[in-house]
Amino acid sequence: MTNSQLTLVQIDNYGPWTVTPNPRREMDLQTLQSRLFADLAQFVGSRDGYVFFTRFDNMVAITNGLDRADHALLQETIGNRYPVTISLGTGVDEVPVAALEAATAGLQQAGSAQDCDRREVLAGKFLSEAEQADSNVRIAHFDVNDATGKYTDQLNEFDSFIQIEQGYATLMRYLREEHGALSFFVGGDNIISVCPTMDEADYRNAIDHVETAAGVELKVGVGTASTPHVAGMDAKHALEECRHEGTAVELGRPPEEVDVATD
Numbered sequence: 429m430t431n432s433q434l435t436l437v438q439i440d441n442y443g444p445w446t447v448t449p450n451p452r453r454e455m456d457l458q459t460l461q462s463r464l465f466a467d468l469a470q471f472v473g474s475r476d477g478y479v480f481f482t483r484f485d486n487m488v489a490i491t492n493g494l495d496r497a498d499h500a501l502l503q504e505t506i507g508n509r510y511p512v513t514i515s516l517g518t519g520v521d522e523v524p525v526a527a528l529e530a531a532t533a534g535l536q537q538a539g540s541a542q543d544c545d546r547r548e549v550l551a552g553k554f555l556s557e558a559e560q561a562d563s564n565v566r567i568a569h570f571d572v573n574d575a576t577g578k579y580t581d582q583l584n585e586f587d588s589f590i591q592i593e594q595g596y597a598t599l600m601r602y603l604r605e606e607h608g609a610l611s612f613f614v615g616g617d618n619i620i621s622v623c624p625t626m627d628e629a630d631y632r633n634a635i636d637h638v639e640t641a642a643g644v645e646l647k648v649g650v651g652t653a654s655t656p657h658v659a660g661m662d663a664k665h666a667l668e669e670c671r672h673e674g675t676a677v678e679l680g681r682p683p684e685e686v687d688v689a690t691d
């Protein structure tokens with residue numbers, strides 16, 4: 429079955445820290461945030477998960493394949509190396525937004541993001557070993573058609589950015605509202621979504637909606653597997669098939685074929 433295990437990563441009491449004893453230099457905060465994201469990407473990615481920077485003070489990870497001990501180790505290693513600590517909330521559901529709601533509830537029940545005594549909370553449900561073996565996560569990798577020719581080589585960077593961001597904003601809202609899928613901008617013209625069970629027409633409707641509402645043309649490759657990395661790789665291969673065939677939507681291979689592949 430499709431089952432997403434999502435983790436909300438929240439920097440503890442970060443707002444007050446950024447201004448104590450005085451407001452800190454903005455580029456120092458940006459350095460800390462991007463290094464923390466890089467360390468999370470390394471830790472989660474090496475265990476075949478995905479993490480997205482979202483607002484940097486709060487980040488969202490897809491953690492199918494990572495258990496409670498992995499999460500506790502992540503908190504320990506960040507706490508040892510950074511001037512801030514992180515709380516982690518987890519949730520599991522067929523519908524990604526429901527998994528994130530559950531993950532969020534665990535942290536919100538433990539206190540506010542800005543409580544000075546709420547630190548390193550680890551709350552929520554994890555897939556059991558048996559559930560992990562029986563579950564698949566679905567990754568959709570969206571890409572703007574000919575972003576280089578239409579935007580990068582034609583417009584200044586800010587106007588290109590507006591186009592890409594408008595496409596992203598339209599897609600993220602549509603998939604969230606229609607399907608409970610969660611979409612994340614990952615750089616360039618790429619958006620990665622964690623999705624519940626959706627068919628080809630659902631993806632096509634999403635792409636049509638973005639073209640009509642924002643004037644941005646997308647294509648998408650979809651992968652389904654036991655971990656985000658394996659599902660995401662199959663999505664990338666499916667996207668290459670879109671490029672090759674000139675199609676807008678390619679659903680990858682069935683999970684039983686994807687999970688035994690070595691790429």
Ligand SMILES: Nc1nc2c(ncn2[C@@H]2O[C@H](COP(=O)(O)OP(=O)(O)OP(=O)(O)O)[C@@H](O)[C@H]2O)c(=O)[nH]1
Pocket residue numbers: 571572573574575576577614615616617618664671
């Ligand atoms: N995060 C991420 N970014 C990528 C990936 N592939 C390409 N990009 C980014 O996307 C930008 C545009 O590359 P493409 O999407 O290949 O180029 P395009 O001009 O849109 O051409 P087509 O996609 O073939 O229509 C690159 O400069 C990269 O920044 C990827 O797999 N992941």
